[in-house]
Amino acid sequence: MSARILVVGGGLAGLLAARRHQRAGHRVVLLEAEDRLGGAVAELALPGAGDLALNAGAEAYSTASGAVDALVAQLGLADRVVSPREGLGSRIVSAAGVHRAPAGALLGVPGRPLAADVREVLGWPGALRAALEPLLPARIGARPGATVAETVGRRMGRRVLERLVAPIVGGVHSADPAELELAAASPQLATGLAEHGSLVRTVRRLRGGGRWGDAGRTAGASAGTRVHALAPTMAALPAALREELLAGGGIVRTGVKVTGLDREGEPWRVRTARGEQLEADRLVLACPPDTARSLLAGAAPEIAEAIPETPSAAVRLVALVLDAPALDSHPSGTGALVAPGTPGIRAKALTHASAKWEHVGRALREALPSAASPHLVRLSYGRPGEQLPGREEIVDLALADASAILRTPLTRSRLADWAVIDWDRAMRRPRPGHRAALDALAALLEARDDLELVGSWRAGTGLDAIVRADDARAAAAQAPQTTPISPTAPTEGTPR
Numbered sequence: 079m080s081a082r083i084l085v086v087g088g089g090l091a092g093l094l095a096a097r098r099h100q101r102a103g104h105r106v107v108l109l110e111a112e113d114r115l116g117g118a119v120a121e122l123a124l125p126g127a128g129d130l131a132l133n134a135g136a137e138a139y140s141t142a143s144g145a146v147d148a149l150v151a152q153l154g155l156a157d158r159v160v161s162p163r164e165g166l167g168s169r170i171v172s173a174a175g176v177h178r179a180p181a182g183a184l185l186g187v188p189g190r191p192l193a194a195d196v197r198e199v200l201g202w203p204g205a206l207r208a209a210l211e212p213l214l215p216a217r218i219g220a221r222p223g224a225t226v227a228e229t230v231g232r233r234m235g236r237r238v239l240e241r242l243v244a245p246i247v248g249g250v251h252s253a254d255p256a257e258l259e260l261a262a263a264s265p266q267l268a269t270g271l272a273e274h275g276s277l278v279r280t281v282r283r284l285r286g287g288g289r290w291g292d293a294g295r296t297a298g299a300s301a302g303t304r305v306h307a308l309a310p311t312m313a314a315l316p317a318a319l320r321e322e323l324l325a326g327g328g329i330v331r332t333g334v335k336v337t338g339l340d341r342e343g344e345p346w347r348v349r350t351a352r353g354e355q356l357e358a359d360r361l362v363l364a365c366p367p368d369t370a371r372s373l374l375a376g377a378a379p380e381i382a383e384a385i386p387e388t389p390s391a392a393v394r395l396v397a398l399v400l401d402a403p404a405l406d407s408h409p410s411g412t413g414a415l416v417a418p419g420t421p422g423i424r425a426k427a428l429t430h431a432s433a434k435w436e437h438v439g440r441a442l443r444e445a446l447p448s449a450a451s452p453h454l455v456r457l458s459y460g461r462p463g464e465q466l467p468g469r470e471e472i473v474d475l476a477l478a479d480a481s482a483i484l485r486t487p488l489t490r491s492r493l494a495d496w497a498v499i500d501w502d503r504a505m506r507r508p509r510p511g512h513r514a515a516l517d518a519l520a521a522l523l524e525a526r527d528d529l530e531l532v533g534s535w536r537a538g539t540g541l542d543a544i545v546r547a548d549d550a551r552a553a554a555a556q557a558p559q560t561t562p563i564s565p566t567a568p569t570e571g572t573p574r
Contacts, residue, residue, distance in 0.1 A: 080103055081099075081104045082104070082105050082107075082345065082359045082360070083107070083358060084106075084356060084360075084361055084362070085106065085107070085108040085364055086109055086362065086363050086365055087111075087363065087364030087365040088108055088115040088116070088316075088330070089115075089117025089119075090117055090118075090315070090316065090319075090541060090544050091364045091532040091533045091547075092117075092365075093116075093320065094149075095364055095548065096108045096323055096328060096330075096362070097323060098548055098551065098552050098555075101326075105327070107358070108323065108328065108329070108330045108331070109331050109334045110331070110332045110334065111333070111334065112332065112333070114332060115330070115332065116135075116313060116315075116316030116317075117316075117504065118136050118501060119135055119313060119541070121311040122134040122397075122497055124397070124399060124495045124496075124497060125495070126399070126496075127442070127445050127446055127452075128445030128446060129445070130441055130445045130454075131311050131441075132454065132456075132497075133307075133311050133313075133431075134395070135312075135501065136541055137312060137456075138305040138307040138312070139305060139540065139541040139545075140305055140540055140541070140542040141304055141306050141542075142542060145545040145546045146541055147306060149545050150308065153315070153322065154318065155308060155315070155318055159307075159308060160308070160435060160437050161306055162305060162412055163412070163436055166433060168411050168412050168413050169411055169413070169415075169483075170199055170242065170245055170414065170415055171410075171414045171415070171416045171417065171420055171483055172199070172240070172241045172245070173417070173419065173421060174199060176410060176485065177198045179195075179415070180195040180196045180199065182281070182285040183281065183285070184267060185226070185243060185246055186238070187230065187238065187242070187243060187267065187277050187278070188208065188238070188242065189282040189285050191211070191278060192205050199237075199241050200238065203237070204235060204237030204238065207234070208235055208237075211233050211278045212275075212276040212278050214233055215275075216272075216275030216276070218233055219233045220271050223259060223261075223510045223514065224260055225257060225258060225260060226239075226247055226256075226259070227254075227255035227256040228256075228260075229267075229268075230243050230255070230260075234278075240418075241417055244417050244418055245416055245417045245427075246415055247263065248417075248418055248461055249415040249416070249427035250539060250540075251263060251507075251539055252391035252393055252460060252462070252505040253391065258508060259509065259510045259511065259512050259513060261512075262508035262513050262538075266280070266284060267280055309435075310437065310441060334350050334354075335350060336351075336365075337350060337351050339361070339376070341528075345358055346359070346360075346361045346377075346528065360527070360530065362529075362530040363531050364532045365533070366390070367387075368390075370382075370531055371383075371385045381522055384515070384518055384522050385519060386511070386515035388508055388509070388512065389507050389509075390505065391506065391507050392503075393459070393460040393500075393501045393504065394459045394460055394467065394469075394472065394500050394501075395456060395457070395459075395499040395500075396459070396472055396473060396476040396497070396498055397454065397455075397456045398454070398457070398493065399452060399493070399494040399496065400452070400453045400455060400488060400492045400493060401446070401449040401453075402451060402453055402488060403450055403451040404486045404487075405430070405453045405484060408433040409484045409485050409486055410430060410483055410484050411433070412430060413427065413428050413429035413430050413433075413434060414428050414483050415427050422482055423479050424467065425476065425479040425483070426459065426460065428455060428480060428483045429455070429457075430454075430455055431456055432453045438454055439452075439453075449494060452494065455480050457479055472498055473496055474490070476496075477489060477493075506534065516536060519531070532548070
């Protein structure tokens with residue numbers, strides 16, 4: 079029987095939930111408080127670079143599961159899928175220097191600690207310490223709720239934690255390894271440690287590769303190259319989802335903020351800032367966890383109290399369009415993640431977009447025909463506990479950081495245009511105990527069929543995790559469900 083579905087939130091999770099319910103034959107209304115859809119999937123035009131469209135948020139998606147590629151094909155966007163330029167790889171920047179990111183790692187944990195690319199970053203002492211990890215008792219660093227720093231530091235050693243893992247945790251998850259629960263950051267690693275008694279053995283099973291001492295780089299590409307994107311920008315994805323919803327008779331409204339909920343018997347009553355009251359048989363909250371908690375406090379207090387505290391992480395991005403022939407050699411490959419405390423660099427990540435994506439390079443040359451060699455570089459700022467650089471100073475800081483990471487002098491004389499982009503609530507920092515809290519929340523939600531909570535705070539970091547979570551819900555709706563739907567494993571994304 080057709081039901082009235084109301085989705086609050088028009089990010090990717092909300093759009094997918096609306097699509098799933100519409101495909102099941104229900105009537106769908108989606109409300110988004112902002113004036114656009116897509117959440118952290120957005121584009122921005124640079125007027126000083128011929129109105130070049132660039133990714134203002136997520137710039138790619140993991141291909142690990144194939145879930146996003148399948149969705150893209152269903153939406154008729156397969157001809158827009160692009161892959162990173164081959165052979166460049168990404169870099170890790172630390173006090174030890176700039177090194178190629180080791181292949182075949184997961185969350186920075188190497189599956190072959192004695193491989194040449196790992197030794198280059200860790201040195202022989204760090205590599206030998208990491209290679210001893212499979213010999214340690216499985217209980218070490220494996221207590222429930224252990225943080226990334228606790229587990230990796232105790233099992234793999236300080237150099238693996240500081241030079242390989244911390245750059246990914248900071249650059250991709252916008253978190254501190256000492257505060258981020260391993261089970262939330264990588265359920266695969268946490269589960270593998272419990273099953274196999276070793277992080278190294280877990281990574282080797284998941285990523286493949288030869289014996290620890292193999293010097294080749296054949297165990298898999300670095301995390302930054304196991305991705306796809308859409309041309310010209312990832313904004314094509316939410317746009318296609320919106321068009322499908324509208325074509326199917328759905329209602330999509332932007333600029334509509336939900337201010338309150340009532341649930342006295344049937345149905346849900348949803349109040350908006352415009353003074354409206356809408357009714358729905360099933361409510362989907364695809365909004366940040368603090369917003370969901372506030373909205374549900376009166377209507378579903380048990381659910382509201384079970385939503386875990388997940389502080390937001392502010393991120394400030396700087397996009398630089400540079401006319402710099404010295405960057406034609408792609409000195410840091412597709413980009414770099416920077417270890418906390420690296421001398422002289424405040425950025426946590428850099429993406430050399432025009433090196434990574436050939437379609438970006440082509441678009442730049444078309445937009446700036448008089449430039450000798452245009453390049454697009456994007457840097458990310460916002461480490462835990464650090465104040466964001468001021469907008470008035472950040473362009474010069476970004477130029478200095480890019481110069482250090484790319485090992486190429488870059489000044490304002492090379493700038494064609496730039497943009498500063500703020501994301502105040504897009505990233506979340508799960509605290510220790512987050513995974514157990516999500517499992518408890520899932521059990522409560524399983525008992526009712528009128529309420530659904532979706533979003534990256536439940537699914538995990540990255541577009542792939544969000545799509546997989548929606549796929550799991552679609553599959554559960556078609557078969558008897560005997561256990562709660564668990565959050566999906568986050569996948570390594572691109573520098574943010």
